[in-house]
Amino acid sequence: MRVYGITGWKNTGKTTLTERLVAHFTAQGLRVSTVKHAHHxxxxxxxxxxxxxxxxxxxxxxxxxxxxxxxxxxxxxxxxEPPLADLLAHLAPCDLVLVEGYKRAPHPKIEAHRAATGRALLAPENPTIRAVASDSAPQIALPLFDLDDIPAIAAFIRSEVNL
Incomplete structure (x- = not known):
């Protein structure tokens, strides 16, 4: 099962990014499932x-x-609360699972970032974050995407999971 995460602080656009990626991938004929973590x-x-x-x-x-x-x-x-791996085992077969949240889980992730939140990037302290999608240009030694560049983000994820 190919799993890729979208993570970030609250109000950084994780859900919108996930939604747009699901629409992009399904328009390409892929079967996509999602897992959304909530802290409440x-x-x-x-x-x-x-x-x-x-x-x-x-x-x-x-x-x-x-x-x-x-x-x-x-x-x-x-x-x-069951670990993410246990939850993934309940999903029907698909091409890609996008996981929103689960900052500390071991799967690869892209971080959604908005400068207006005033929060520092998670990426420097989290080796599972492989890229950043932002509305600004933070200094980071990882691939950086515009938060609205869904085709480029999707292509990056596809290459990351060999899809």
Whole structure:
């Protein structure tokens, strides 16, 4: 499985970059999946829904299925968050998995950076970051891309994962 990450500080454009890369790669005929990490208690279900009620009653896993999509929700119930590798094992086969977040995981990544955040680059302290996509020109000894140059970023990722 080819895995490549998009990382960076909050409000640097990670989600927009991921979204645009997914659209670019799928337009080229690739099958792309994504994994999004959240640091907060993410709720994808809503109170009052049948699936929410199943989870509240104690179900460890709930599958919601419709003619358009299906999803599995797993309640950790105090257990540790699973490592990224365990989550990747649940994905169907695809050409590329784009992982948003997971700054410290060992897969290769590109860092999204916006000067307006005032945050320093993660790249100098993180050897898994192979390039930076920015709206400015930070001094970095890695490949540097304009945050909006999706074709160049996508070509870099493709070369990185031999795709």
């Amino acid at each position: 208690d993410t709720e994808i279900d809503h109170p009052g829904r049948d699936s929410f009620r199943h989870r509240q009653a104690g179900a460890g896993q709930v599958i919601v299925a419709s003619p358009a999509r299906w999803a599995v929700m797993t309640e950790l119930r105090g257990a540790a």
